[in-house]
Amino acid sequence: MTKIGENLPNLVPFMTRTYSPQAVNQARHAFEGKVRKSGATFLYGAMSGFITADELDDLMYEVTEVAKFLLEVENTDISLNQELDSEGRISNIMRDVRRSSIGFRHDSNTCPECGQILTQESIE
Numbered sequence: 001m002t003k004i005g006e007n008l009p010n011l012v013p014f015m016t017r018t019y020s021p022q023a024v025n026q027a028r029h030a031f032e033g034k035v036r037k038s039g040a041t042f043l044y045g046a047m048s049g050f051i052t053a054d055e056l057d058d059l060m061y062e063v064t065e066v067a068k069f070l071l072e073v074e075n076t077d078i079s080l081n082q083e084l085d086s087e088g089r090i091s092n093i094m095r096d097v098r099r100s101s102i103g104f105r106h107d108s109n110t111c112p113e114c115g116q117i118l119t120q121e122s123i124e
Contacts, residue, residue: 046094047101056094060087 006019019027042059045051051059064087071078 043097046097049101053098060090060094 046056064083068078068083
């Protein structure tokens with residue numbers, strides 16, 4: 001972020017001055033807050049059942065593409081193995097979140113919407 005702050009006029013034509021180190025730190029802090037808030041919003045959608053598994057899969061694809069684009073803009077390369085590893089870790093975490101949220105949302109081992117008995121296989 002410091003490099004971007006120092007080169008801001010070259011990156012964004014309408015910016016006429018560079019960011020000070022303090023402004024860069026403030027931007028970094030604001031960014032971290034936004035990441036936490038968006039993560040909480042994303043997980044809430046997944047845990048509450050607002051986002052279906054198929055929608056979550058589509059959303060993860062879109063988010064991955066945007067993240068790869070942003071890395072590309074920064075001239076940062078990510079290998080296919082790193083990308084697949086990240087996607088695999090996220091998928092595993094989201095499966096765990098789904099399992100846990102179903103347990104929290106339902107007092108019994110039966111789905112209140114369809115009456116199906118919730119087994120490990122039906123959750124995954």
